Amino acid sequence: MTLMSVENVGFAYGKGRRVLEDISFTVPRGSNVGLVGESGSGKSTLLRLMLGLDSPQQGRILFDGAPLEARDRRYMQGYRKRVQAVFQDPYSSLNPAHRIGRIVTEPLRSLKVPGDHRKMAEEAIASVGLSADTLDRFPHQFSGGQRQRIAIARAIVARPELVLADEAVSALDLSTRVRVVDLFEEISERMTMIFVSHDIGVVAALCDQMVVLDRGRIVEAGATKEILRNPQHAYTKSLLASIPRMPEGSVTL
Amino acid sequence: MMSDLLNVQGLTLATPDKVLVEDLSFSIMTGERFGVIGESGSGKSLTSLAITGLLAPSIRPTGRVTLAGEEIIGAPEKRLVRMRGDAVATVFQEPLTALDPLMPLGRQIAGPVRRRLKRTGQDAGRAAVAREVQALLEQVRLPEPERLIRSYPHEVSGGQRQRVAIAMALACQPRLLIADEPTTALDVTTQAEIVRLITSLVEELGIALLFISHDLAVVGQVAERVMVMRDGRMIETGPAQQVLTRPADSYTRSLVAAARRFDEALEGQP
Numbered sequence: 001m002t003l004m005s006v007e008n009v010g011f012a013y014g015k016g017r018r019v020l021e022d023i024s025f026t027v028p029r030g031s032n033v034g035l036v037g038e039s040g041s042g043k044s045t046l047l048r049l050m051l052g053l054d055s056p057q058q059g060r061i062l063f064d065g066a067p068l069e070a071r072d073r074r075y076m077q078g079y080r081k082r083v084q085a086v087f088q089d090p091y092s093s094l095n096p097a098h099r100i101g102r103i104v105t106e107p108l109r110s111l112k113v114p115g116d117h118r119k120m121a122e123e124a125i126a127s128v129g130l131s132a133d134t135l136d137r138f139p140h141q142f143s144g145g146q147r148q149r150i151a152i153a154r155a156i157v158a159r160p161e162l163v164l165a166d167e168a169v170s171a172l173d174l175s176t177r178v179r180v181v182d183l184f185e186e187i188s189e190r191m192t193m194i195f196v197s198h199d200i201g202v203v204a205a206l207c208d209q210m211v212v213l214d215r216g217r218i219v220e221a222g223a224t225k226e227i228l229r230n231p232q233h234a235y236t237k238s239l240l241a242s243i244p245r246m247p248e249g250s251v252t253l
Numbered sequence: 254m255m256s257d258l259l260n261v262q263g264l265t266l267a268t269p270d271k272v273l274v275e276d277l278s279f280s281i282m283t284g285e286r287f288g289v290i291g292e293s294g295s296g297k298s299l300t301s302l303a304i305t306g307l308l309a310p311s312i313r314p315t316g317r318v319t320l321a322g323e324e325i326i327g328a329p330e331k332r333l334v335r336m337r338g339d340a341v342a343t344v345f346q347e348p349l350t351a352l353d354p355l356m357p358l359g360r361q362i363a364g365p366v367r368r369r370l371k372r373t374g375q376d377a378g379r380a381a382v383a384r385e386v387q388a389l390l391e392q393v394r395l396p397e398p399e400r401l402i403r404s405y406p407h408e409v410s411g412g413q414r415q416r417v418a419i420a421m422a423l424a425c426q427p428r429l430l431i432a433d434e435p436t437t438a439l440d441v442t443t444q445a446e447i448v449r450l451i452t453s454l455v456e457e458l459g460i461a462l463l464f465i466s467h468d469l470a471v472v473g474q475v476a477e478r479v480m481v482m483r484d485g486r487m488i489e490t491g492p493a494q495q496v497l498t499r500p501a502d503s504y505t506r507s508l509v510a511a512a513r514r515f516d517e518a519l520e521g522q523p
Contacts, residue, residue: 038440039411173292174467180509198441201515228521242445244470246509246516249498253506253513 003029003064003162003192004050007045010058011045019045021216023059027162027209034203034224037213038239043131046213047166047196051085052076059213064161081111084155088167094139100125101135107158125150125249128183139172145176151199152183162192169202181205200243213238258283258429258461259304263316264326266299266308266485273312274299274485283428286462287475288493290469296485298464301431302462305341306333322427331423338365338425341371344451346434348414348444352406358417359402362386364426389420412443419450422519423458433465448474460515473497479506506516 004027010022020042027033048054048059052070061068063083069075084107087093094103102112104118104124122132128149139147145149148168155163165184169177184193184206197203203210203224210224212235219233232238257280262368266274274296281287291297302308304318306325318325321340325333342365345351353361366385370377390398393416406414415435422430431449452475455462464475472479472491479488481502490500500506 038442174469174508174511175292178514199515200441200517204521205515205520225521228519238442240519242442243444243472243519243520244448244468245495246470246513247473247494249494251509251513252499253510 001029001046001136002026002062005062006050006059007062008059009046009049009056010057010063011042011049011054013045019216020056021102023213023216023218025211025221027192027194029161029192030194031209032193032207034207035194035207035211035213036198036200036203036239038198040215041137041213042216043196043198043213044166047194048166049166050194052079058093078110079109081113081158082160083162083164084158084160085164085166086148086151086155086168088171090144090151090171091139091150094147096139098138099135100137100139100142103139104135104150104157107154111158113158120157121153124153126246127156127187128153145172145178145180148176148180149183150173152180152187156187156191160191162194163187164194164196166196167198168195170197170199177202200240212239215227256282257319257320258285259328259463260317261300261304262319264300264303264318265315265381266296266303266312267315268311268313272485274303276316277482277485277487279418279480279487281429281463281488283461284459285478286452286464286476288472288479289463289465289482290467291465291478291482292467292471292508295482297482298433299485300482301343301433301465304429304431305337305343306330307337335372338369338427340427341429342422342425342427343431343433344415344418344422344435345390346437348411348418348438349406350378351418352414354406354483357403357405358409359386362389362417362420365421369425385424389424392423392454393417393420395420399411411439412446413445415439415447416450419447419454423454427460428462429461431463431465434467435464436471437466437468441509451475469497469508470516481508 002167005026006023009020010018011017035043049056053070055070062185101121104121106115108120123136125134129148169180172180181202195203195207207224210223210227212219220227222238232239259281262278264274264277287296300432303314308314314326357371363382363386367377367382387398392502395413395416436447439447448471464472466472479493479496481488483504489496489505500509
């Protein structure tokens with residue numbers, strides 16, 4: 001069953017050059033889809049369209065079978081209940097003046113979700129591996145990895161169906177990154193996820209489906225393992241060949 | 254000891270209330286490619302600043318840093334200025350901030366070229382400098398040198414800017430090139446090109462390389478010998494192949510395991 005489908009989407013900023021051209025792919029419910037591309041590939045613009053921050057000039061995006069009406073406030077309120085995002089920089093995405101409890105419960109308030117918000121926040125913060133007293137503290141008291149866990153707790157507190165992650169582990173140190181990827185993997189068992197990233201290793205570890213973008217076009221899409229083993233497009237081949245690899249040899253850890 | 258180009262002995266860097274790097278010792282031989290692996294806060298960049306004598310005044314260095322036979326710590330600024338260029342040059346992470354946004358690229362490369370020609374008592378006239386700039390642009394494999402010389406940093410790509418920064422470093426004809434996260438801000442295809450360029454230039458010129466990165470795979474491609482740093486201390490050192498396949502320390506093991514998890518995912522095995 002398809003949760004989101006992007007159909008022949010085209011987009012340009014103002015009268016500028018088209019940054020997305022004829023983009024089509026589907027996101028099956030329960031899947032993890034990775035959108036991979038280098039700078040200028042259009043992946044960030046595509047993410048903006050999927051979040052309803054802009055509308056495509058050509059084509060359309062369907063969510064759960066109905067068009068995403070980015071300009072319809074009532075529609076968007078419902079949409080945000082079902083679709084949440086995690087961004088790259090946990091230092092700028094958390095309001096430094098607010099306690100974590102207020103930050104994590106924000107989607108519940110703005111989306112007017114009924115119920116005990118404190119209890120929901122406690123559940124969300126526990127599911128990202130942090131203790132309940134986190135909610136009474138401020139963002140500056142936490143490391144980058146902990147902040148990203150808080151951002152993830154905020155994204156899942158309203159129990160969305162789809163989480164969009166924009167380079168959500170790219171700013172983290174390797175030891176932290178691997179633990180946050182573990183957390184995403186665990187969470188993705190309960191919801192659908194789209195990972196926008198330039199880091200193909202992370203996408204390979206997390207996503208069963210992969211879409212490769214180059215200069216605003218999809219050059220290749222399909223099962224991640226298939227693409228990694230047998231890339232078809234010249235761009236995908238050169239991209240995969242460019243990734244620095246760990247030295248071979250018998251590994252003892 | 255005589256063949257060491259760089260020798261660091263018991264280097265400690267501290268502010269009045271905090272020790273940032275503690276009792277660090279390592280050495281690099283002429284022609285050797287040495288890698289430093291570390292996460293944020295490991296002290297890897299501070300170490301490179303100490304080697305070039307560019308530490309902030311609030312950071313007090315103790316210990317010994319001997320570069321090309323001369324002591325860096327406590328050296329007067331005048332001698333350090335000469336050594337930065339003669340003995341060592343650095344390429345930083347972000348070429349956009351390392352380059353002057355208001356100066357054409359040709360003139361930026363010409364600066365260090367002219368200073369070196371004067372220092373070594375050679376012809377530093379316009380034509381001689383222009384010839385050297387042209388040769389450097391070719392050396393770092395930059396296409397269309399005539400156009401590039403007149404371009405400003407914002408008019409060229411990130412990869413081309415980093416090539417210009419490398420050309421400026423080489424203009425000094427240093428014996429040690431320090432590259433501090435030189436590919437971190439670049440796309441993966443550009444990163445691969447810059448890594449290849451740095452490795453081949455260092456080999457061609459027979460100079461030593463100190464390559465600093467958080468990316469284990471990149472360091473593994475570049476360096477023959479590596480050092481792993483954490484919280485200002487050396488955790489482990491050895492041949493790159495050995496450290497990245499059979500790490501001895503538990504922290505290195507966890508880093509290598511994490512890097513290998515993403516690396517193995519790229520195989521696409523079911």
